[in-house]
Amino acid sequence: MSGNDINRRNFLKVMGWGGAGVALSGCDMPTTVTLEEGKETVVSYIMPEEYVIPGQGVYFASTCQQCSAGCGVHGRVREGRVLKLEGNTESPINTGKLCQMGQSGVQAHYNPDRIQKPMLRKGGALVEVTWEEAAAALADKTGKDSSLNGGRAAWLTGTVSGHQSVLLQAHLEALGSSRHYTHEVINNAVATQVNQDMFGEVQPTYHVTKAKVVLSFGADLVGTSMSPVHFSREHTKFRSAPRGVLIQVEPKMTLTGGNADLWIAAKPGSEGVLAMGIANELLAKHGLSGDALPGGLRDSIASYNTDKVVEITGVAKTKIVEVAKVLAERSPSLVLTGASTEAHEHGYQSVAAAMMLNVILGNIGKTITSSGEFPFPQLTAKRGDMKGLLAFAEHADKGEIDVAFFYGVNPVYTAPKFLNLEQKLDKIPFKVVLTQFYDETANRADLVLPLASALEDWGTHVPGYLPEDKIISMQQPLMEKLYKETHGLGDVLLSLLKMRKPEEYEGFADYYAFLREAFAAIPSDHKGGVGDEKFWMQALQFGVIPVNVAERSIKPTPIEADLPALKEDISYPFYLVPSAHLGLWDGRHANLPWLQEAPDQISKVVWGSWVEMHPKTAARLGVENGEFVRVESMQGSIEAPLYTHRGIHPNAVAVPLGQGHEEYGRYAKGRGVNPLKILNPVTDEKTGEPALYGTRVQVAKAPFDEKQKMVRFGGSETQVGRKLVASITADVFNRTEGA
Amino acid sequence: MKRYSNRLYEGLKRISLGSAALLVVFAAVPGTGWAEVPNAVAPKGAHAGDDVPQPIEFPHDVHAKINQINCMYCHTYARRSKVAGIPPTSKCMGCHTIIATDKERIKKLTEYWESNQSPPWKKVHDVPDYVHFTHEKHLDRFLFSNEGMDVERVSEVCAFCHGEVKEMTVAKKVKSLNMGFCRRCHEANDGPSDCWKCHK
Numbered sequence: 034m035s036g037n038d039i040n041r042r043n044f045l046k047v048m049g050w051g052g053a054g055v056a057l058s059g060c061d062m063p064t065t066v067t068l069e070e071g072k073e074t075v076v077s078y079i080m081p082e083e084y085v086i087p088g089q090g091v092y093f094a095s096t097c098q099q100c101s102a103g104c105g106v107h108g109r110v111r112e113g114r115v116l117k118l119e120g121n122t123e124s125p126i127n128t129g130k131l132c133q134m135g136q137s138g139v140q141a142h143y144n145p146d147r148i149q150k151p152m153l154r155k156g157g158a159l160v161e162v163t164w165e166e167a168a169a170a171l172a173d174k175t176g177k178d179s180s181l182n183g184g185r186a187a188w189l190t191g192t193v194s195g196h197q198s199v200l201l202q203a204h205l206e207a208l209g210s211s212r213h214y215t216h217e218v219i220n221n222a223v224a225t226q227v228n229q230d231m232f233g234e235v236q237p238t239y240h241v242t243k244a245k246v247v248l249s250f251g252a253d254l255v256g257t258s259m260s261p262v263h264f265s266r267e268h269t270k271f272r273s274a275p276r277g278v279l280i281q282v283e284p285k286m287t288l289t290g291g292n293a294d295l296w297i298a299a300k301p302g303s304e305g306v307l308a309m310g311i312a313n314e315l316l317a318k319h320g321l322s323g324d325a326l327p328g329g330l331r332d333s334i335a336s337y338n339t340d341k342v343v344e345i346t347g348v349a350k351t352k353i354v355e356v357a358k359v360l361a362e363r364s365p366s367l368v369l370t371g372a373s374t375e376a377h378e379h380g381y382q383s384v385a386a387a388m389m390l391n392v393i394l395g396n397i398g399k400t401i402t403s404s405g406e407f408p409f410p411q412l413t414a415k416r417g418d419m420k421g422l423l424a425f426a427e428h429a430d431k432g433e434i435d436v437a438f439f440y441g442v443n444p445v446y447t448a449p450k451f452l453n454l455e456q457k458l459d460k461i462p463f464k465v466v467l468t469q470f471y472d473e474t475a476n477r478a479d480l481v482l483p484l485a486s487a488l489e490d491w492g493t494h495v496p497g498y499l500p501e502d503k504i505i506s507m508q509q510p511l512m513e514k515l516y517k518e519t520h521g522l523g524d525v526l527l528s529l530l531k532m533r534k535p536e537e538y539e540g541f542a543d544y545y546a547f548l549r550e551a552f553a554a555i556p557s558d559h560k561g562g563v564g565d566e567k568f569w570m571q572a573l574q575f576g577v578i579p580v581n582v583a584e585r586s587i588k589p590t591p592i593e594a595d596l597p598a599l600k601e602d603i604s605y606p607f608y609l610v611p612s613a614h615l616g617l618w619d620g621r622h623a624n625l626p627w628l629q630e631a632p633d634q635i636s637k638v639v640w641g642s643w644v645e646m647h648p649k650t651a652a653r654l655g656v657e658n659g660e661f662v663r664v665e666s667m668q669g670s671i672e673a674p675l676y677t678h679r680g681i682h683p684n685a686v687a688v689p690l691g692q693g694h695e696e697y698g699r700y701a702k703g704r705g706v707n708p709l710k711i712l713n714p715v716t717d718e719k720t721g722e723p724a725l726y727g728t729r730v731q732v733a734k735a736p737f738d739e740k741q742k743m744v745r746f747g748g749s750e751t752q753v754g755r756k757l758v759a760s761i762t763a764d765v766f767n768r769t770e771g772a
Numbered sequence: 773m774k775r776y777s778n779r780l781y782e783g784l785k786r787i788s789l790g791s792a793a794l795l796v797v798f799a800a801v802p803g804t805g806w807a808e809v810p811n812a813v814a815p816k817g818a819h820a821g822d823d824v825p826q827p828i829e830f831p832h833d834v835h836a837k838i839n840q841i842n843c844m845y846c847h848t849y850a851r852r853s854k855v856a857g858i859p860p861t862s863k864c865m866g867c868h869t870i871i872a873t874d875k876e877r878i879k880k881l882t883e884y885w886e887s888n889q890s891p892p893w894k895k896v897h898d899v900p901d902y903v904h905f906t907h908e909k910h911l912d913r914f915l916f917s918n919e920g921m922d923v924e925r926v927s928e929v930c931a932f933c934h935g936e937v938k939e940m941t942v943a944k945k946v947k948s949l950n951m952g953f954c955r956r957c958h959e960a961n962d963g964p965s966d967c968w969k970c971h972k
Contacts, residue, residue: 070822071822071824073898076893080861086849087853087857
């Protein structure tokens, strides 16, 4: 409104004097919006498609690639541009819904920081080259006539599935290598190992809606679970009448914790003991049968009497008794685990103890069922984890890798400092990074191949977690590529394969041609009685391909949980919680302004990092809200403003994942801190998975006097006595309104 | 009677010689043509728009006036969408591979067509992004669902907001198309007055 004499007050005065008539005549005044004639170009079609009507949207089905949950999307396309993404109602994963990360897919696509041309390292610096030059460099280093010992080539990827995974495996096979490392920061590697050992399959199906109680040891159902939208939907149904009871055990309140009926902050790392204590209550006080458990385990449970559990976990006895009572009275129930329980030194044991509760409570076959035999094992998800990165780093360090391809990962950002990854990467002579953005890993690459966005690419996906109805999810381009010199993953893989096995792959003009042939090869009993062409068209139209799976049942074999006592550390008294939230995820979305702008669901902080601490702890340390504090582990320190909240264990300090990028475009670079950097080299003893929640830290006021305002949405935690939402205590309610 | 007509003719001639803009104001007065659209009150007000040079000086007069081509023949999306649409180049070439191929303008058009490009037309009429305007609804109200109105006379409805385009070569903005303009017309014609009808 600058340059205009009407401010709000004058506008209201005008309104008051003359009413609507005067106000409307004000509408003829020159506006601050310039709609100058002849400044904008309006380009017509040369030859329009028949179905195109300018100004009207056409919808295409595809698959979201913002995390590995594989939600189906509908993209609204107008005048050849995708404008909006919504959930695909045909997909059983998200049934028409889409989370904020999915909605932001268009920002990953239209992002101004996308790489538009390949880059090759020449004389120490990355310079833009043509695809021909990039391909020549690839052929020179990895082609069949190159001097490469194929067994020394490796792929480090995020979770991959579908036909891209098939081509990737084919490329490794063509190289004669078995080095496929998969890496995801937010994973459930420990839980899948327990599932495998206990239930005989990596990922059974969880029926949240069939449960009357859900006891969640850190499973962030409505946030960063393995399938965020799916479990949010399940949670909503579970909480509608008849309302299920949700009990959440975690060191730092997640959005799920904030919605729970009972939120319990057990001492970090003691969740398994709490599970044993609840088991003991169930067997001893509520007469549940422990017959399905091995004798040793029964004895072990018996040793965790409630008083001992109170002492170890710090959870009030009344709460333990109450949780056991609710579980015993309401059947079936469901016990789930999440990162805050899994990612500890003895995470495997804790998860085993928690999952054992499902056996005692008779939930197997009711709320936990087998996911059956997926008929196309080659298409199923290759799940990423942290230990994949560890193995990669180790092998790189030993000089076992000569050529490395990176896709869907940014290890230079996600690797903890103790891993010394940068140095180890230097031992790999030729590093090829396939990416849309110039991130920390691209910065250290020898060749950067610019990828087409997820909305410009072909693909098929089989997510790691599939609900009851099994599907293959279809990805198709929603519009023409924005930049000519970007290529889809499938196309890059095909060109790599043509360099190794031209005779086998020359026949495929592009990845689309490969997919068409692969679809034709799907056995007809999976095609619902339609021909190849119609099957393909249906896949494009609906975005999902229903898959029949052979049924199985689960016969659980409970594992004896051996829970060692928690070690105290006087110098580093706090546990670091590298908390994840549905937004920046593991940092991959820090370059999307919508997600930077979307407040954290608990702290409401935007565009930055913070350190979350219990007000009592903050008071003890003499630090105040908004002041900079230093969080220091044996590996290093980070500083961020303090945010106090009672939804955190007094012995825990949370720093959110996602910020602290040194590269990754204008929106991400140089903003906040990355807690992954200061993780200690602690791993889960059984699985070898790094214990993300197992790092001990000390906290103090930062040694500098910088005041930087932490930007928060909302601002006040209290109603400042205004009674906006009136409340009374349960006691008063029961006395005055209750039965 | 005859004398009076002559005087009016002379007067109009003087005005047209004097100021094109003034003529536009004059033409906007109801009763000089569009009042014939039944069940409608033509919007008032004028705007002295800029001359907008186009890549090809498209003669609206030749098409719409001399050759009597219906506006919706080229702006075919007007009845089906928010936007009226600039005709696809293929539509121009539908006629101009045969008609008037020797004219400079057509030669230029053919050049665009053969190099697989569309002429980079400049936008003349626009409303801000926070205004939802749809051609479809307006054409329905004043043309297709308007009793006593004939599709052949669509140009009279277009002229409500675009002026006498068939008298122009390249289009020029002669109506302000601001909120006051829209509101007055909505009031006169009993159009919706909810804020969110236009600001959604």
